Amino acid sequence: MISKTDLPDTIPVFPLPGALLLPRARLPLHLFEPRYLAMLDDVLKTPCRLIGMVQPYDAPGGDSKLHTIGCAGKVTAFSETEDGRYMITMSGASRFRITQEVEGFTPYRRCNVDWSGFERDLGPVEKDTSFDxxxxxxxxxxxxxxxxxxxxxxxxxxxxxxxxxxxxxxxxxxxxxxxxxxxxxxxxxxxxxxxxxxxxxxxxxxxxxxxxx
Missing domain, CATH: 1.20.58 (Methane Monooxygenase Hydroxylase; Chain G, domain 1)
Structure with missing residues (x-):
């Protein structure tokens, strides 16, 4: 299990409309775009193997923006197809708040993130005592x-x-x-x-x- 001290200040992000990842849940993904294949190659070299899932939205003027809050998942399984694509499974680690998008030379987007306020995500399974x-x-x-x-x-x-x-x-x-x-x-x-x-x-x-x- 990932601890708070393991969480990096900067993570790659994968903007994908309608794809939701939640803490302690699993999300299968199919990666085929070259920029996201490069992202996975880089992520697999890091200790935590974290990718931030975020919802993009269209801002006035047609610009694609990112919602401030996303959820990071650890790549816990992956397999490569014969044509070079990847099937991966991500396990939800913790939500985060984007503080700044990082300018750089990677083909994929990266963001500085703040993990504070989401400590519960790293804890035990939640209960819903009023659940009918x-x-x-x-x-x-x-x-x-x-x-x-x-x-x-x-x-x-x-x-x-x-x-x-x-x-x-x-x-x-x-x-x-x-x-x-x-x-x-x-x-x-x-x-x-x-x-x-x-x-x-x-x-x-x-x-x-x-x-x-």
Whole structure:
């Protein structure tokens, strides 16, 4: 497990709309752009193997900006395909706050980051003591039907609160700004409340055709 003293002041960042990583969760990624292949090669040479996942957004004037808060993940598994691409798995380590983007000669973006305020991310699994699982699962079932999604109900039923809430936050096809709100939630309870609000909002008018594995 990564400790606070292991966290570097500067990390490479991977801006990817709609891709959410949360502490203690896992995110599979497929890297094929040359700049991100170079990023992975450099990251694998570092002690922590950290990459910061951040949500980009379009600012007035068409410029691509980065949200201030992201989540760093440690590359815990990777494999190379015959054509030189990589399949990697990232394990969420801690959220961070971008303080400044670093100018440099790397083809990928790097940022100075501040880890303070997210100490809970490096601790044990969070609990949600006010979680009404039965009510939540009933709403989730209606949401999945409404969106045309399917999932493994047995695995969901057996999952701990944090794994259930964080996995659904990452997998459900919400808008990037909604994903950002889930990321920035200060506690598991707040994230679950935000997730429930998004599910109820979708039930009042959303539809989709994707399949959640």
């Amino acid at each position: 699982r039965e009510k939540f699962m009933e709403a989730l079932g209606r949401y999945l039907v409404d969106q045309g999604l399917s999932t493994d109900w047995e695995s969901l039923g057996e999952a701990e609160d944090e794994l259930l809430i964080n996995s659904l936050s990452m997998l459900c096809p919400f808008e990037p700004e909604d994903k950002q709100a889930l990321l920035e939630a200060p506690s598991l309870t707040t994230r679950r409340e935000t997730l429930m609000t998004l599910i109820e909002f979708a039930l009042r008018g959303g539809s989709g055709e994707e399949v959640m594995q």
